[in-house]
Amino acid sequence: MTRSEKPFLRALAGEALARPPVWLMRQAGRYLPEYRAVRARAGSFLDLCYNPELAAEVTLQPIRRYGLDAAILFSDILVVPHALGQALDYVEGEGPKLAPVTDAAGIGRLSADRLHDVLGPVYETVGRVAGLLPPEVALIGFAGAPWTVATYMVEGGGSKEYAAVKGLAFGAPETFARLVDLLVDATSAYLLRQIAAGAETVQLFDSWAGVLPAAEFDRWVIAPTRRIVDAVRAGAPGVPIIGFPRGAGLLYERYLAGTGVDAVGLDGSVPLDWAARALQPKAAVQGNLDPVFLVTGGDPMIRAADAIVDALGRGPFVFNLGHGVQQRTPPEHVGALVEHLRRKG
Numbered sequence: 001m002t003r004s005e006k007p008f009l010r011a012l013a014g015e016a017l018a019r020p021p022v023w024l025m026r027q028a029g030r031y032l033p034e035y036r037a038v039r040a041r042a043g044s045f046l047d048l049c050y051n052p053e054l055a056a057e058v059t060l061q062p063i064r065r066y067g068l069d070a071a072i073l074f075s076d077i078l079v080v081p082h083a084l085g086q087a088l089d090y091v092e093g094e095g096p097k098l099a100p101v102t103d104a105a106g107i108g109r110l111s112a113d114r115l116h117d118v119l120g121p122v123y124e125t126v127g128r129v130a131g132l133l134p135p136e137v138a139l140i141g142f143a144g145a146p147w148t149v150a151t152y153m154v155e156g157g158g159s160k161e162y163a164a165v166k167g168l169a170f171g172a173p174e175t176f177a178r179l180v181d182l183l184v185d186a187t188s189a190y191l192l193r194q195i196a197a198g199a200e201t202v203q204l205f206d207s208w209a210g211v212l213p214a215a216e217f218d219r220w221v222i223a224p225t226r227r228i229v230d231a232v233r234a235g236a237p238g239v240p241i242i243g244f245p246r247g248a249g250l251l252y253e254r255y256l257a258g259t260g261v262d263a264v265g266l267d268g269s270v271p272l273d274w275a276a277r278a279l280q281p282k283a284a285v286q287g288n289l290d291p292v293f294l295v296t297g298g299d300p301m302i303r304a305a306d307a308i309v310d311a312l313g314r315g316p317f318v319f320n321l322g323h324g325v326q327q328r329t330p331p332e333h334v335g336a337l338v339e340h341l342r343r344k345g
C-alpha cells in the first residue's frame, strides 16, 4: 500500500471514510502485560526510550494485539529537554522529575549542540518500526509542544497550579521567550529527523494548553506551534501535522486558524456537534472518547464511541481518546472497542 492509500493518512488528508481509522494516545504502556515485561528488561524508562530494539518492540505491541490503523513511536515528550542538557529522572509512582530551569542563567546552560547525538536512538527506533509495520498501518512521530514541555522544565515535573511557569511567562516574558525559542528550534529539527527516518505524520502534544488565559495562549501556544508547523512544512512538504491543544475549549478554533495544523486532537470535553460545525470543515478531527470509558468498558463505552462516530464520521475523522489510555485499563476493553469500530461503516 502506498502512503496515500493508508486509511489513517487518507483521513488526515481530508477524506471522510466509511470506517473510521483508529489509534489511541498512549496505546503502548503499562496497561499491557507485554509492555511491563519489556520494561522490566530495559532498566529505567529512559533506557527503554533510548533502546531502539526494545522501543520498536513496544511500539509494535498494540499493533499486533489490536490491529490499529497507526503506530505511534514509543518515546516521551521529555527526551527533548533531556537532550538539551536538563537532568531528568522518572520516579516510580511519581512521574518525571527534572532539575528545574527557572531563570535566564538556567536557560543559558541549555544547549542544542548534542541534540541529535542524544536523540539518535529515537530516530533509529523510527527507522526500525517503519520497516516492520504492516503495509496499511501508518507511523506517527511526535513531540511535546513548547508550552507543555516548558511547564515540565520550569516546574521540575508535573504541576497542579503552574505557578512557576506562569510566573516566568507572565513576569519575565523576554526570558521565557528564550526558552520557547530554543524549544521551537529543537522540536522542529527533532520532528524533521523523525520524518526523515520514516514517520509519515507528526503529532504535537500540548497537554497543558488549557491552563493559559486567551492572550497568553496566543503567545505561548499558537505562535510557537505556528513556527514549528512552518519549519516542518518547509523541510518536509506534504507531511500532515496533528495538533493536540488539550483543554483549549473555545480556543480550539483560534488554534486551528492560527497554527495551520492539518488535524486537531479533541479532548474529551469538546462538544461533538460544535466540533462538527466549527472545526471539521477546516481540518480533520481526531478524538475524543474519555479514557475512563475504556476502564469501565461494556455498553456505556460502546454507546459513547457510537455517539462520537455518528457526530463526526461524515467528515474527515480519526477515532481516538480524549487523552491517553489509563494504566488501570483492562486490555480486553480496548479489544472490544476496536472490534466494534471495525464492524462499522
Ligand SMILES: Cc1c2[nH]c(c1CCC(=O)O)Cc1[nH]c(c(CCC(=O)O)c1C)Cc1[nH]c(c(CCC(=O)O)c1C)Cc1[nH]c(c(C)c1CCC(=O)O)C2
Pocket (backbone or CB within 6 Å): 024, 025, 026, 027, 028, 029, 030, 039, 045, 072, 073, 074, 075, 076, 077, 078, 090, 094, 095, 096, 142, 158, 205, 207, 324
Ligand atoms: C505530558 C506527557 C508526557 N509524555 C507524553 C505526554 C503528552 C500526552 C499526555 O498528556 O499524556 C507523551 C507520551 N508518553 C509516552 C508516549 C508513547 C507513545 C504512546 O503509546 O502514546 C507518548 C506519546 C510514553 C510514556 N511516558 C511515561 C510512561 C510510563 C513510564 C513507565 O513505563 O514507567 C510511558 C509509557 C512517563 C511519563 N511521561 C510524562 C508523564 C507525565 C509521565 C508519568 C505519568 C505516567 O506514567 O503516565 C510526560
